[in-house]
Amino acid sequence: MDRFLVACESAHIKTNIIINKTDLAEELSVKAWAELYKKIGYRVFLTSALDSTGVNDLFKYLKGKKNLFWGQSGVGKSTLLNLFYPDLNLKVGEISNYTLKGTHTTVTSVMIFVGDETYIIDTPGVREIDPFGIRKEDLGHYFIEFENYMRECKFNTCTHHHEPGCKVINAVEKGDISEERYDSYLRILETVEKDMNF
Ligand SMILES: Nc1nc2c(ncn2[C@@H]2O[C@H](COP(=O)(O)OP(=O)(O)O)[C@@H](O)[C@H]2O)c(=O)[nH]1
Ligand SMILES: [Mg+2]
Ligand SMILES: [Zn+2]
Known part of the structure; x- marks a missing residue:
């Protein structure tokens, strides 16, 4: 996640953290991670798309903004977005892992207007990222x-x-x-x- 944060900070994008699938995690460890990042200054949402924990706060926060959901493949980005905006009908559970499949994968994102001056950008499978073009002293x-x-x-x-x-x-x-x-x-x-x- 810190690699994603580095990429966002270097692009001067306002960044918030969603820790999803809290239904699968130990409560104490999830809270500790959330506290760590809150202390740094990030807004942290704890959610479960499965049992709807925390989803209302996140949904409210998205309103009136252009929101890009970014993170590793499989963390539940599309599932959360479908919960908020069923009309989007985003594909869920697609594991795009092109290093294993060896095939060309479409890596495009579309910004979708969902009403109330709110826009959503879902992003397709990223397994991991390497910040690029950053000097070590920066x-x-x-x-x-x-x-x-x-x-x-x-x-x-x-x-x-x-x-x-x-x-x-x-x-x-x-x-x-x-x-x-x-x-x-x-x-x-x-x-x-x-x-x-x-
Ligand atoms: N247990 C649990 N599973 C979830 C949750 N959110 C998503 N999933 C499952 O995780 C898998 C990947 O979800 P997906 O939305 O495609 O992830 P994405 O690659 O980040 O868009 C799917 O099988 C979802 O049903 C959650 O909060 N809890
Ligand atoms: Mg997805
Ligand atoms: Zn130093």
């Missing part, structure tokens, strides 16, 4: 809770990886930045570094 900007610490790093080209005087690493050690997010950051940083070696 990656930290897309982890929005790093921002305040980054400014104080000793070097302005700090990648918050090993550099002395890094305030991001300091904040992780103090527990002000979560270890999970910092781990994500390091993993994405590796792929960004590979891209740049090209």
Whole structure:
């Protein structure tokens, strides 16, 4: 999910998080993840399309906006949208996994007007994404809770990886930045570094 967030932040898209299929999850772990991202500043919706938990809040929030549903294939994007807008009749349960199938898959999205100045864009199967075209010294900007610490790093080209005087690493050690997010950051940083070696 952090890869998706990086892509959204780098595109300056207002981003909210939906954790769906809460019916399958342990309540405590779901709450902990939700709290982690709320603390960072994201709006988090906890939903289950199966038993309709949390869907009203999400439905209300969509009104009057242009909403793009994005995320891994199979998380329930189309199911949620069909619940809100039955007329859309989106296909559910389609696993498009073109690396396995080896066939060309249509990857298009259409913006659909659903009334009340509200628009919906469903997106087709993405298995995972790699943020592309991001410089490693910029990656930290897309982890929005790093921002305040980054400014104080000793070097302005700090990648918050090993550099002395890094305030991001300091904040992780103090527990002000979560270890999970910092781990994500390091993993994405590796792929960004590979891209740049090209
Ligand atoms: N248990 C459970 N299954 C769900 C939920 N939402 C969707 N599903 C199922 O997950 C599968 C994938 O859903 P789909 O909407 O196609 O996911 P998408 O690829 O993100 O559009 C389908 O079999 C759905 O019935 C949910 O909240 N709980
Ligand atoms: Mg879908
Ligand atoms: Zn740093």
